[in-house]
Amino acid sequence: MTGTFSPGRRWLVHVAAAGVLLLAGGCTSMRADPLPSWNEGPVKQSIVAFVGKVTTPGSSSFVPVPERIATFDNDGTLWAEQPLYSQLLFAFDRVKVLAPQHPEWRTTEPFASLLKGDVKGAMAGGDKALLALIAGTSTGMSSDEFDTIVGDWMATAKHPRFNQPYTSMVYQPMIELLAYLRANGFKTFIVSGGGMDFMRPWTEKAYGIPPEQVVGSSGKIKYEMTAGRPALMRLAEVDFIDDGAGKPVGILRHIGRRPIFAFGNSDGDLEMLQWTAAGSGARFMGIVHHTDAEREWAYDRQSSIGKLDKALDQAKASAWTVVDMKSDWNVVFPFQKK
């Protein structure tokens, strides 16, 4: 009776076929999960749902590819900012390297304290001390020379707690999110309070974000022609601070479109998130809440670095997505992957 089945056997065949389909479907969707480091739950769901609706042709929330602009803060959003911003740790290292050429630093703050190993004393001078530090260590050379200095430091310096290169201190779930957005036609930008030229030498490799999509704070630059060779010289004068209310301004200047997707982690990102939220159509506003002292750090309203207070209140009031690092991420740094 080859080729024919009793009703019972026919039923079995259907069930078996359906099982194969279910298994295949399950495997496909597991294999295809673009956000494996995000635990299932409302946060992951809010991301996937948003990307789904803005990329579905015919959806009332559909957004054409050129307008799929996503902006990310850097420090504390894409990589760690504790115990201090990496750019400061870079500047500290530069002070040590450059000290022999600057005998006056032995009696000038914040350099004097730093050279004695007293970071707290150096930081006591506040913003003025920080700017003096950056001016003293990151200006007076050409942009090409600075690129090389940053690149060399990134290749050799290690994070004080994790003993990893700084470019390994990136958040694995955010790396996946950036790639997921790009795979869905988004253009991903960094909009950071950090120095633009401190980020650009390594963001393409670390995040897949090219230099022209990195917006940040910057100093004045001067074009100089010396013996027929032009150079762009870094001057010891602040040009633009891309933080707080500066972020929407930096976005307008550099991008010229309002993001539909923005992610930050501190009050310095509040205006960027507000600006994103105030546009028409579908919008996604996300905040990384640092809640994991074991794998990373736990800090928010009281922190001097990455203070998250007003933005956390507004996130709750406006139903923005708040990532609870401890429960929403099954891995934080790539080197912690099992």
Next chain:
Amino acid sequence: MTGTFSPGRRWLVHVAAAGVLLLAGGCTSMRADPLPSWNEGPVKQSIVAFVGKVTTPGSSSFVPVPERIATFDNDGTLWAEQPLYSQLLFAFDRVKVLAPQHPEWRTTEPFASLLKGDVKGAMAGGDKALLALIAGTSTGMSSDEFDTIVGDWMATAKHPRFNQPYTSMVYQPMIELLAYLRANGFKTFIVSGGGMDFMRPWTEKAYGIPPEQVVGSSGKIKYEMTAGRPALMRLAEVDFIDDGAGKPVGILRHIGRRPIFAFGNSDGDLEMLQWTAAGSGARFMGIVHHTDAEREWAYDRQSSIGKLDKALDQAKASAWTVVDMKSDWNVVFPFQKK
């Protein structure tokens, strides 16, 4: 004797076959010419040869896709800048529209002269008058409002000589060049002395260049929150002049990479071309020389708009590519196509 040929007839067949091949080859290459508005000659050849060598894997001049950065001046390079920069003609029109709200303009220069139709008198005040004009007509509103004003003007205003919309005053050969570069993996940027926010509402449609790839001059911007609605307000204060030595600075700030290909038409582009030329590896520096009074305009060393003097000397000394508009372009504006 079907199927065999005398030596004479065999020769004929070969010639016929070769003819078919030649014709086919000719048709293919004519159909595929990405620069049909460029006449054959050394200028077109220099472009095609450059693109060929930087995109050929294994070539000693090969440049990876992310580093294929091409920068173009706008006024006089991608579109017409005579009899006056379009942005000035826009400001003149705005003076007429806004005059009823500004009775004081009747006695204040440059507005008073303009309202009497005396452009020369208005321009007599030089840069100071121009800045007053732009401050008076293009600031004090939000960035979104300004976008709309520019878009509306572009949709309705006509060029005084050709009676065409300004977005039709683009150069057909340059449109082809932009598309040709993009098809070869280049990222194309505008780097213009003109106002960034005056260009961004229409460059994507006119040139295929999105707002985030438009670098230009800009005024200060302030983030303001009014009744819970954020706005980016345009202030009457210059922030950055993207001209002359400002162009390499604008390139560093916005792009963060040195172009390998740059095109300009005036002394205001000299530093951008020098900066491009001073990089390592293959480089292309081009200048549009306005030599066609009939189809466009003829001007260079003596012109008050788009003066081309030092850059023309350096182009000759350094063997940069100089486009002779009259002989190198078989069409100038798209509306002149036959």
